[in-house]
Amino acid sequence: GYWHQTAQARDGARMALIVTNHPEQVSHAVMDTMHRGVTGWSVTGMYTGQDRTMLLVTVARFQIDLLRQIVAAVDSEAFVIIAQGHVAYGYGFMRPRSALDDAGKTASLKQYVEE
Numbered sequence: 001g002y003w004h005q006t007a008q009a010r011d012g013a014r015m016a017l018i019v020t021n022h023p024e025q026v027s028h029a030v031m032d033t034m035h036r037g038v039t040g041w042s043v044t045g046m047y048t049g050q051d052r053t054m055l056l057v058t059v060a061r062f063q064i065d066l067l068r069q070i071v072a073a074v075d076s077e078a079f080v081i082i083a084q085g086h087v088a089y090g091y092g093f094m095r096p097r098s099a100l101d102d103a104g105k106t107a108s109l110k111q112y113v114e115e
Contacts, residue, residue: 012061013085018071019043020078023053029074030057034066036092058085 020026027038039056059067064082071078 013087014059014061014064015083015085016055016057016059016064016067017081017083018055018057018078019045019052019080020055020071020075021052022075022078023055026071026074026078027055029070030055030067033070034059034063036063 018026023040027040030036030038034057036057036059040053042051043054044051057067068080068082071080
């Protein structure tokens with residue numbers, strides 16, 4: 001399944017923070033080309049006082065060059081930070097081990113799980 005196909009990402013997860021004036025174009029280019037989710041929020045540059053958008057993308061180590069190329073093609077003035085993630089859990093990365101997998105914790109946590 002999908003979890004095994006991208007298991008190598010757990011050894012090389014990277015977080016990209018992208019500050020851009022073109023968040024819709026950059027995020028759609030990343031989502032359409034790389035099939036990765038993008039989260040964005042409004043930020044203010046403290047030096048310039050300029051309002052911009054910061055995008056967060058988690059990718060596998062081998063996808064960094066492609067991500068840089070996409071961002072540069074769409075917004076050559078974007079500010080990009082690539083950080084090493086310890087591990088990435090979730091769809092497309094490592095499957096999280098749930099406390100519900102442990103028989104002793106199942107009863108106390110079931111009240112929080114949506115059916």
